[in-house]
Amino acid sequence: MRPRDIACSDEPLFELLRQDDHAEAPAEIAHHLDTCERCRSRMEVLAAEPADWERARATLSAAATGFPGESRAMFDRVGTWKTWKLPTSSVDSMVRQVLLEPSHPEMLGRIGRYDVERVIGAGGMGIVFKAFDTELNRPVAIKVLAPNLAGNGSARQRFAREARAAAAVVHEHVVAIHNVETGGPAPFLVMPYVAGESLQQRIDREGPLGLKEILRISMQTAAGLAAAHAQGLVHRDVKPSNILLEDGVDRALLTDFGLAQANDDASLTHTGFHPGTPQYMSPEQARGDAVDARSDLFSLGSVMYAMAAGRPPFRAETSLAVLRRITDTEPRPIREINPELPDWLGKVISHLLAKSPGRRFSSAAELAATLEQCLAHVQHPTSSRLPETCRTATKFSGKGLLRALQERKTAVLAIAVPLAAAVAFAFLGPRTRPLDPSDRALNQPSARGNSDRNDETSTPSSPSIDWNHSAAEIQSFADDLARDAKRIEQLWDEEPLPSQGVRP
């Protein structure tokens, strides 16, 4: 109240500036500053020089400008800078260990006959360089096995074996292997340099992709996978960062074939690297079971989900929790996240994400063919029909359902019993279900096929079955049954059921 009681002096002002902001400023000094002009300006000088105050205003006020034409807002929206956390120490020491002195000052170094220009990427397995083939005069990408693994005989053999196997896959949607060199201190393989970005980068940048893009990229990846599977090679690491999108042409290329196999190597756990994302693993991989080509189909399903939703289907705080989600839960239906996408795309993806390998598409080739038809349908809806698989909820097979039920435990059987009663009722009981002829007519061919199969496998033959029931009606029940099976699975997994309201 009586400011003059405090003598004007720098010391308390200086203290005031340094004091923790969350503590109350001493009342007598605050009062003093209510009126004392001298101490106000003195404190401002103690805080910073006039030039600093001016610079702060110039840069922090809304009108501040920098490089012309480059929007900072765009940059911040992408949030790219957050990802620039280089594992500098690891990359740098790897670079030093695997490269020879550069032949030109602007180059990073040499390996074999290749002039290495820069690092494209690095991970636990090794490091990828952009380089120049001095003999063939073309840019290449070189993947070098991490030096700490190069001394490990089994990792080395694996690298060589997988690289040679991958080199045998020649396909327009698979990144070719030009050369494999395993003799030197650092084994490496040489691939063409693809100018473009990875699918991961595309999703990070743009979020969910459009329907045609999703179909095209998935179809091409499936075709590439089919070529590999035909060689007996399982990729094991299908994920967006392993799918390259070439600039200027609509071409997706699958890369990093089979190399993921070396990830099983126990020595990797000692490298100190984060083992990478398990988000695209299949349930059988997550459990550590043996995998076959159908594991890649699940992973591709997760990739399709990520393209449609902008994020992977199974997410959690820790790698372990992700693995649990993969094995135990159903992802949120895509249409709840991205309602613009057609229902059938969700069905194709759920079909791929079936927990049991036997209930997925039978092969990558089948998937590629289906997606091709889907794409044709989207591009020419009147002349190209949607493929059969997309029009049923899940591909129904009595055998598959039985097996699925058998895999579940008693709790499910309790539900399965009334379900079986319902099936019997459907076949033996009176007609209760009105048909929608426009819808069912489309399903006729497959319905007939399914009913034949059901007859052989799961339906006990009974003389009283009325075979005059239309195939379409049976199909309609097959659909219901498949839907029920899905619900049972969801109940089992304690996932909230998709609300019926969003289903068309």
Add this chain to the structure above:
Amino acid sequence: MSLSPPDTRFSLILRLRDVADHAAWDEVLEVYGPLVFRCARQRGLQAADAEDVVQEVFSAVARSVEQWLNQAQRGRFRSWLLGITRNIAINVLTRAPRGGVGHGGDVGLAELTAMPDPDGVNSRLFDREFEWQVYHWAASRVRDSVKAVTWEAFHLTHLEGLTAQETADRLGISLGNVYIARSRVMSRLKEVVRQFEVTE
């Protein structure tokens, strides 16, 4: 969040010699990463290429920061960084034409050759951009470290141009506290910014 104590303010670049000092690298990347990115964009590179440039520039820094620090006449860190960025951006423009088929490397070359000798202009721009980046980075840190009303007092009086009395009325604090708050923010801002003012 805590601000680095004042005695570390000149040592941030020195700490880069230790490639395992992730805290120092993170801090440097937060401020200089976007700067290098925009600088590369300014040189006509696409976003994805500019990101490559950032990776490359900091890999180069990691490799040679020790050597640079040992030079008697080393100049400012950001001038060194600008030089590296320039070389790598040119390298990327000439050697890694983006676009592949149908969008040849000639575009990149043309962009490069079409540029008038840019050095003088660009280093001034780079400095201005640097200042912008550093202050915004510092502001976000200071803002997190003080009470909301403290930051507001600084913001309203110094950036929005309100008088101290108007600000006091709006925030419901005394005039004396407005002066304390704005000076506190400025003094912290200056300290954080200082970390990036590397001496000769």
